[in-house]
Amino acid sequence: MTGSNGYSALTYRIAFASLQGMGVDLARKLLDVVGSEERFFAMGEKELRSLTRGRSKIYRDDYRREVMQRALQEEAFVREHGIAAAYFTDAAYPHRLVEAPDAPAMIYTLGHCDLESAHVISVVGTRHATQYGIRFCDTLIADLAQRLPDLVVVSGLAYGIDIAAHRAALKHGVPTVAVLPRGLNRIYPAMHRNDAIAIAKRGGMLLTDYTSQDAVQKSNFLARNRIVAALSDCTVVVESAGSGGALVTASLAMSYNRDVMAVPGRCGDEFSTGCNKLIATNKAALITGADDLMAAMRWEGVNRQPQQLDLFPDLTKEEQAVVDVIRDRGEIHLNALADVLGQPVYKLMSTLVELDCKKLIATLPGCRYTIV
Numbered sequence: 330m331t332g333s334n335g336y337s338a339l340t341y342r343i344a345f346a347s348l349q350g351m352g353v354d355l356a357r358k359l360l361d362v363v364g365s366e367e368r369f370f371a372m373g374e375k376e377l378r379s380l381t382r383g384r385s386k387i388y389r390d391d392y393r394r395e396v397m398q399r400a401l402q403e404e405a406f407v408r409e410h411g412i413a414a415a416y417f418t419d420a421a422y423p424h425r426l427v428e429a430p431d432a433p434a435m436i437y438t439l440g441h442c443d444l445e446s447a448h449v450i451s452v453v454g455t456r457h458a459t460q461y462g463i464r465f466c467d468t469l470i471a472d473l474a475q476r477l478p479d480l481v482v483v484s485g486l487a488y489g490i491d492i493a494a495h496r497a498a499l500k501h502g503v504p505t506v507a508v509l510p511r512g513l514n515r516i517y518p519a520m521h522r523n524d525a526i527a528i529a530k531r532g533g534m535l536l537t538d539y540t541s542q543d544a545v546q547k548s549n550f551l552a553r554n555r556i557v558a559a560l561s562d563c564t565v566v567v568e569s570a571g572s573g574g575a576l577v578t579a580s581l582a583m584s585y586n587r588d589v590m591a592v593p594g595r596c597g598d599e600f601s602t603g604c605n606k607l608i609a610t611n612k613a614a615l616i617t618g619a620d621d622l623m624a625a626m627r628w629e630g631v632n633r634q635p636q637q638l639d640l641f642p643d644l645t646k647e648e649q650a651v652v653d654v655i656r657d658r659g660e661i662h663l664n665a666l667a668d669v670l671g672q673p674v675y676k677l678m679s680t681l682v683e684l685d686c687k688k689l690i691a692t693l694p695g696c697r698y699t700i701v
Contacts (some may be wrong), residue, residue, distance in 0.1 A: 346435030433538030454490025476630025571601030
C-alpha cells in the first residue's frame with residue numbers, strides 16, 4: 330500500500346521506528362496523538378510540537394525529511410536481501426518481545442524460526458568461556474533437545490558462551506536465534522560469519538533492531554541484551570565475572586518477570602563470581618543441568634530416543650584433511666591449522682563449522698580445536 334506522498338507503508342514504518350529514542354511505548358503514545366505514521370511525517374513541526382507538547386529533535390522538519398530518505402534506502406536494502414521487517418503492531422512481531430516496555434518498534438530478521446515456540450531459553454555468559462562452560466552449554470542443550478522438540482535457543486553471537494550456545498544448538502538440531510548489535514549488512518564479530526550463515530540456513534534466525542545504515546556504537550552491545558532477555562521464557566547465565574553483559578541480561582530478564590538461572594562454579598574462579606553471586610542473592614535459581622531447568626520452569630517434556638549417530642559420516646576431502654590434522658595434533662589453534670593445510674582462515678572456518686555440526690570436533694577457548 331502506498332501513501333498519499335508516494336511512500337509505502339513499510340517506508341513510513343521504517344522511518345517512524347528509526348526516530349531517535351523510539352521504542353514500543355513511545356510509538357504507542359505518539360500514534361495515539363497523531364493517528365498514523367504517515368500523518369506524523371506529513372504534519373508541520375509547529376503543529377506536531379503543539380499537539381504532542383514535545384521538544385525532541387524528532388519533530389524537526391529537516392530531521393524527519395532526512396529520516397524518510399534513509400528509510401527509502403533501507404526499504405530497498407531489506408527487499409533486495411530477503412530480510413523480513415516486523416513492526417510492533419504486526420502479527421509476526423514476537424509476543425514475548427512486545428511485552429517489554431523498551432522493546433524496539435521494528436525488528437529485522439533473516440532466516441525462519443518460530444519465535445512463538447512454547448519453549449524458548451536464552452543462554453548467555455562471559456566472552457572468556459572456559460572448557461567447563463562450553464561443555465555445560467553442549468550438555469544442557471543436548472539434554473533439553475531430547476525432551477523439548479520445540480526448543481529454541483537465543484543468544485548474542487558474541488565470543489565465549491554465546492557462540493558456544495549457538496554451536497551446541499546447531500550441533501543438536503535446535504533452532505537458534507542470534508541477536509545482533511548492528512544491521513544485517515555485516516556480521517559482528519566477523520569470525521562468526523560462517524556460524525551466522527549456518528544459523529540462518531538451518532532453521533534459525535538472525536535478528537536485530539538496527540538498520541544497515543545505523544552506526545555501530547558501544548551502547549549497541551548492552552542494548553542488544555534487552556532483546557535477548559525479552560525473547561525468552563528464561564535466561565541461563567553459564568559463566569560470568571562480577572560484572573558484564575551477562576549480568577545486565579539477567580537483570581533485564583528479571584525486570585521483564587522472566588526466570589533467571591545460573592550455573593554455579595568454584596569459589597575463587599573469576600568467571601564464576603557473577604553466577605555465584607546471582608545464586609547467593611536469590612536473583613537466580615541454581616542450575617546443574619536440564620533436570621533443574623525443566624523442574625524450575627515446570628515444563629513437561631517428552632522422552633525421545635537419542636538419534637543414532639553415524640560413527641563414520643561421509644566427509645569431503647577438505648573435511649577429512651582437517652580431521653586428520655586435528656587428530657594428529659590432539660589440539661590445535663585455528664591459525665596453526667590454517668598454516669598446516671595452506672588454507673585461508675575464512676575458508677577453513679566453513680569446514681570447521683560443518684565438522685562441529687557433525688559432532689566430530691569441539692571448539693576450545695582461544696580459537697583452538699580438538700576431536701570429540
